[in-house]
Amino acid sequence: MILFYDQSQFVSIDSSGLKVNYTGPNDYEAVVIRANNPIPSQCGLFYFEIEIINEGKNGIIGVGYCTKQNNISDFMPGRKYVEDEENKEIKSWGCAYHGDDGYFFCSGSGKSYGPTYTVGDTIGCYLNFRNDDKVIFYTKNGINLGIACYLPNNLDDLKNNLYPCIGLRSQDASVEANFGRKKFKYLTMTNDNIGKELWEVCWINSKTFDQYIDELKNKSNDTLALMSQGKAYLIIGKYEEAYAVFTRLLEIESENIIALKYRGEINYIMKRHEESISDLKTLLKIKPDDSWAKEAYKLVDGM
Structure with missing residues (x-):
């Protein structure tokens, strides 16, 4: 403890x-x-x-x-x-x-x-x-x-x-x-929007992490697999790879709120502030009362 x-x-x-x-x-x-x-x-x-x-x-x-x-x-x-x-x-x-x-x-x-x-x-x-x-x-x-x-x-x-x-x-x-x-x-550090399997791979059994990500790569049209793969990349700091995955997810579901959130966050991290604002605005249109999106928009807009 x-x-x-x-x-x-x-x-x-x-x-x-x-x-x-x-x-x-x-x-x-x-x-x-x-x-x-x-x-x-x-x-x-x-x-x-x-x-x-x-x-x-x-x-x-x-x-x-x-x-x-x-x-x-x-x-x-x-x-x-x-x-x-x-x-x-x-x-x-x-x-x-x-x-x-x-x-x-x-x-x-x-x-x-x-x-x-x-x-x-x-x-x-x-x-x-x-x-x-x-x-x-x-x-x-x-x-x-x-x-x-x-x-x-x-x-x-x-x-x-x-x-x-x-x-x-x-x-x-x-x-x-x-x-x-x-x-x-x-919330990226929780398993709220990813399955238990990925959560255990990330936090418990790190030896299987790369193997698990490789398996997810073969599911390029599976929205749940894309979400898990993108979040895994985000957790370990591979931002460009995460960005590509969430962009693919948005090509399949243009109003996927998880993909909009994480891509907006990645754009902010990569100092692409206009792109981040665009994703956050779209997210707020879908979820106008989302407290995370409001906080993120205020942060990025202040840049």
Whole structure:
């Protein structure tokens, strides 16, 4: 079981182990709150979400992953990289997507990544250990923001030493984690619109994944197979392949709401904003009260 645990006198964690409050006396010191256990070594894919309950005084909150050696004070996750001088194999590695400026930081370097986030927003953090391109991406309120980084080459060093974490440098900030006890906002990580078979292939039996996708390729006119194949590509970050599959699905069913949703999301990820808006408008004509489509349209239109 993964829960957060208290590592600082300025952090309080409720009895569930999921809700964290930061009570630091100032806004120039940071604290990293790490999970009590690393990501299980058998996991090919891992995902969790953080709901922002209170952004605090300045909104400096980071969501990501860190190694056990990561300093729990002074630096936000992703802002510092440390190599043990005596043992070069022991490294402090971390990454985080920050709410105050939308930047993504990884072991000391930062880049513009996504929109800022604040009270009421839910930020998801996805990690893929499985396929050749081992990636991290984030979601905001159920919308995929695209790949933030590719994992470093020393993956074996990280695989049993990587923890979900949050960084706080904002007085009175409060967040709550979801490690799967309740439904995720990012529904791609659920089996709502794919069969149980694909779900188990993606999450449990990764050895059969490529074989399963190859079988689906032979069903180019089967809408359920196309939906499963497209979602599988999306889960592992193969966006162009997913785009082609959902386009084929829309050629068969021009108002397929799942295909419109995911193709609109992929277009946003690939920075094809006009095409994304077009798909989202079509989706909203079919489902005018769809909350995901409204949120996605607002996000893309703001670009």
